[in-house]
Amino acid sequence: MSKEETFKLLSDAVVSCKKDAVLAAVEKAKSEGIEPAEIIEKGLASGMNSVGIMFERGKLFLPHVMMAAGAMEAGVKLLEADMPKDAAKKKLAVIVNGTVEGDVHDIGKSIVSTMLQSSGFEVHDLGRDVPLQDFIDKVKETGASMVGMSALMTTTLPGQREVIEMLKEQGLRDKVKVMVGGAPATQTWADKIGADCYAENASEAVARAKELLL
Ligand code: B12
Structure with missing residues (x-):
């Protein structure tokens, strides 16, 4: 699967509002070695933006938006563990x-x-x-x-x-x-x-x- 296809999979999973689909797509993107920041910005956030547009056009209603938001949050949480923490290092600011x-x-x-x-x-x-x-x-x-x-x-x-x-x-x-x-x-x-x-x-x-x- 190309990177673009994986980003689309992530985005579609958020639009589907299904937490399981989001988690599976995130796992897949991770296994392909895509950086967490890219998974979030080019995949999950892009899906959430589509949800926003559909909501604005009256094609989706608030419960759908809330479910998509919950699914996206679960995906981001899964990635947080992989982000470098550098706890021992002196913080920049x-x-x-x-x-x-x-x-x-x-x-x-x-x-x-x-x-x-x-x-x-x-x-x-x-x-x-x-x-x-x-x-x-x-x-x-x-x-x-x-x-x-x-x-x-x-x-x-x-x-x-x-x-x-x-x-x-x-x-x-x-x-x-x-x-x-x-x-x-x-x-x-x-x-x-x-x-x-x-x-x-x-x-x-x-x-x-x-x-x-x-
Ligand atoms: C998800 C969502 C919700 C969820 C929020 C869940 C949550 N935990 O956040 C729920 C369902 C709870 C919700 C509730 C409401 N929502 Co709402 N919601 C949205 C929606 C669809 C998407 C927002 C989102 O998460 N986007 C994805 C993230 C990744 O993008 P982002 O937030 O923009 O963040 C990026 C950048 O902006 C930037 N950024 C963000 N913060 C910061 C901070 C700093 C310091 C920096 C540098 C950068 C930065 O970086 C981020 C990552 O790239 C937007 C539509 C939209 N187009 O934005 C409406 C929207 C914001 N909501 C709206 C409204 C009206 C409401 C409600 C009043 C309910 C209603 N009647 O519709 C309530 C608000 C209650 C309240 N008091 O706050 C309106 C606001 C209209 C306005 N007045 O401007 C919008 C624009 C939809 C619309 N067109 O009607 N909402």
């Missing part, structure tokens, strides 16, 4: 990451955390629907040099700007870089709110973090 208050979408954010972690960063993932002050408190507690924020809805996107304002008010803005992401975020938005960077996907997030922090 500390990053706080989370999905802003009011927003429960966390699949993409968790992929970003996992890939940052496997690239050698110490990541404190606050989860989803995170009260905005918690981002600041965690930065203070860990001495993090970057805070990442995910928002998947136009209604929760302004939370990213609020955290930046709160960092300024609490005298921390010049001590920490801010990276924003999530489907409605763009480079223009990042510029407008004064974030240090925007990344479209997890591999880009790793590249941007390395550029800014190393």
Whole structure:
């Protein structure tokens, strides 16, 4: 099977919403020696994007989306074990990451955390629907040099700007870089709110973090 065919198999498995099909496709991709990051981005995430498009067009309903999300999460979990941990090695830098208050979408954010972690960063993932002050408190507690924020809805996107304002008010803005992401975020938005960077996907997030922090 070619790599492209395997990516299609992974993507179709997420669209089918069947956890078993996703796990089998992930095992197959692993046995073919494909890197976890590629399995996630070119296979599973691409399937989830198709689910999103079908949902937007009214061809799929919310329970289907939830099942697909669950199946995708199981696939990502299976891969996490294979990602390099480098526990003994000194971490490159500390990053706080989370999905802003009011927003429960966390699949993409968790992929970003996992890939940052496997690239050698110490990541404190606050989860989803995170009260905005918690981002600041965690930065203070860990001495993090970057805070990442995910928002998947136009209604929760302004939370990213609020955290930046709160960092300024609490005298921390010049001590920490801010990276924003999530489907409605763009480079223009990042510029407008004064974030240090925007990344479209997890591999880009790793590249941007390395550029800014190393
Ligand atoms: C899966 C999903 C859900 C799942 C979430 C499960 C979970 N655990 O995350 C469930 C079913 C729970 C859900 C619920 C809801 N959803 Co929903 N959901 C989606 C869907 C279909 C896919 C999102 C996804 O996981 N994509 C796959 C991942 C891999 O991609 P990603 O999240 O974009 O992440 C990548 C990048 O964005 C980036 N990235 C992400 N985070 C970060 C962070 C940083 C720092 C960086 C640098 C990069 C980065 O890297 C990631 C990896 O490549 C989207 C549609 C879409 N097109 O996005 C709608 C969507 C986001 N949902 C939507 C809505 C409205 C809802 C609900 C209100 C329910 C409803 N009435 O439909 C609730 C929200 C409740 C709440 N308060 O949050 C809307 C939002 C509309 C808007 N206002 O903007 C969307 C756009 C669908 C639509 N068109 O209506 N949803």
